[in-house]
Amino acid sequence: xxxxxxxxxxxxxxxxxxxxxxxxxxxxxxxxxxxxxxxxxxxxxxxxxxxxxxxxxxxxxxxxxxxxxxxxxxxxxxxxxxxxxxxxxxxxxxxxxxxxxxxxxxxxxxxxxxxxxxxxxxxxxxxxxxxxxxxxxxxxxxxxxxxxxxxxxxxxxxxxxxxxxxxxxxxxxxxxxxxxxxxxxxxxxxxx
Amino acid sequence: xxxxxxxxxxxxxxxxxxxxxxxxxxxxxxxxxxxxxxxxxxxxxxxxxxxxxxxxxxxxxxxxxxxxxxxxxxxxxxxxxxxxxxxxxxxxxxxxxxxxxxxxxxxxxxxxxxxxxxxxxxxxxxxxxxxxxxxxxxxxxxxxxxxxxxxxxxxxxxxxxxxxxxxxxxxxxxxxxxxxxxxxxxxxxxxx
Numbered sequence: 528x529x530x531x532x533x534x535x536x537x538x539x540x541x542x543x544x545x546x547x548x549x550x551x552x553x554x555x556x557x558x559x560x561x562x563x564x565x566x567x568x569x570x571x572x573x574x575x576x577x578x579x580x581x582x583x584x585x586x587x588x589x590x591x592x593x594x595x596x597x598x599x600x601x602x603x604x605x606x607x608x609x610x611x612x613x614x615x616x617x618x619x620x621x622x623x624x625x626x627x628x629x630x631x632x633x634x635x636x637x638x639x640x641x642x643x644x645x646x647x648x649x650x651x652x653x654x655x656x657x658x659x660x661x662x663x664x665x666x667x668x669x670x671x672x673x674x675x676x677x678x679x680x681x682x683x684x685x686x687x688x689x690x691x692x693x694x695x696x697x698x699x700x701x702x703x704x705x706x707x708x709x710x711x712x713x714x715x716x717x718x719x
Numbered sequence: 720x721x722x723x724x725x726x727x728x729x730x731x732x733x734x735x736x737x738x739x740x741x742x743x744x745x746x747x748x749x750x751x752x753x754x755x756x757x758x759x760x761x762x763x764x765x766x767x768x769x770x771x772x773x774x775x776x777x778x779x780x781x782x783x784x785x786x787x788x789x790x791x792x793x794x795x796x797x798x799x800x801x802x803x804x805x806x807x808x809x810x811x812x813x814x815x816x817x818x819x820x821x822x823x824x825x826x827x828x829x830x831x832x833x834x835x836x837x838x839x840x841x842x843x844x845x846x847x848x849x850x851x852x853x854x855x856x857x858x859x860x861x862x863x864x865x866x867x868x869x870x871x872x873x874x875x876x877x878x879x880x881x882x883x884x885x886x887x888x889x890x891x892x893x894x895x896x897x898x899x900x901x902x903x904x905x906x907x908x909x910x911x
Contacts, residue, residue, distance in 0.1 A: 550829060550832070551831070551832070555796065555797065555828075555829060556795070556796045556832045557788065557794060557796075557797070558794055559788035559789050559792070559793065560792070562788075563789060585777065585778035586777035586778040586781060586797065589778060589781040589782060589785070590785045590795070593749065593751065593754065593781070593782050593785045593786065594785065594789075596754075597754075600751070601751065602748055602749060602751060603748070603749040603751060603782070604747065604748045604749075605747065605749070605778065607747070607778070637742060637747060639743070640742070640747060640748045
């Protein structure tokens with residue numbers, strides 16, 4: 528998505544430790560006009576795949592999932608991060624390690640919101656090592672639902688999570704893939 | 720908003736401890752068609768007030784804020800909950816006590832995303848004791864921005880936070896106000 532690359536170049540900031548800050552338009556602050564374009568692009572990518580539900584993870588995946596839900600006319604479910612190891616009730620859960628924060632959360636979805644009949648499209652803001660997507664895929668598997676595919680707004684190609692998932696046979700679409708990121712500039716993987 | 724009351728009656732569940740569960744359409748799972756109506760209603764309520772930005776708090780306020788942002792053509796900023804007392808960087812923060820979880824989080828917004836020129840509309844899913852709204856109002860005050868008003872999707876009138884804020888002179892609109900909630904039924908405050 529050309530516009531995503533343009534937004535990253537004009538608004539993004541490369542910080543130490545491999546951090547790409549896009550808080551001015553994608554998370555923390557959300558440019559709703561651009562977010563609508565993101566939703567439309569996700570709808571275009573997956574329009575023929577019969578998705579029945581969009582699954583994301585709090586918090587920064589939610590704006591993207593809602594926009595895609597609007598564009599595709601689908602309900603959205605967001606997984607919650609639960610720091611306590613004590614997960615109760617009728618839920619699916621899976622541990623997800625955060626490389627940014629260095630801790631592990633249980634990612635939790637109430638069973639009633641994903642059924643074996645569902646065809647699930649997974650959406651998130653960032654794809655780096657792939658731990659969040661892997662956790663969400665595990666939840667779709669636990670539910671016995673079908674996985675249509677995954678979308679990340681921004682993939683950090685150099686952290687290899689996306690390519691590992693593709694090698695496992697999953698369809699993973701990223702609206703922009705950053706293959707290199709230095710103080711001097713950002714190199715995107717050619718996609719179109 | 721008549722439709723909000725209807726959705727609460729048809730989909731909501733009253734749980735012990737004064738909990739109203741609306742996870743099937745408002746949080747956890749989001750009915751995006753109904754969420755679009757919520758955004759349109761918020762736009763109708765505040766169409767003449769010159770808001771420049773919508774402020775909410777992660778996670779369950781985000782779908783409502785994004786929908787309102789779409790309907791009003793405004794950017795959305797969401798405050799983050801930071802469990803560590805150690806808040807660094809150029810941020811506004813204020814402590815917010817959660818009555819549901821019994822703990823206190825710092826609610827944090829990067830200073831660059833709210834300026835003194837902004838006219839801020841605050842949006843959240845639930846209004847009970849009013850602690851989240853009070854914290855967000857404090858952040859708007861710290862930024863020197865103008866507060867246009869507040870919207871809650873559902874107000875628990877019997878927990879009095881909304882009325883306390885109204886007594887202090889704030890404009891607080893709730894799409895449905897639950898004045899009583901028992902196993903036998905839900906009583907809404909007449910609003911229209």
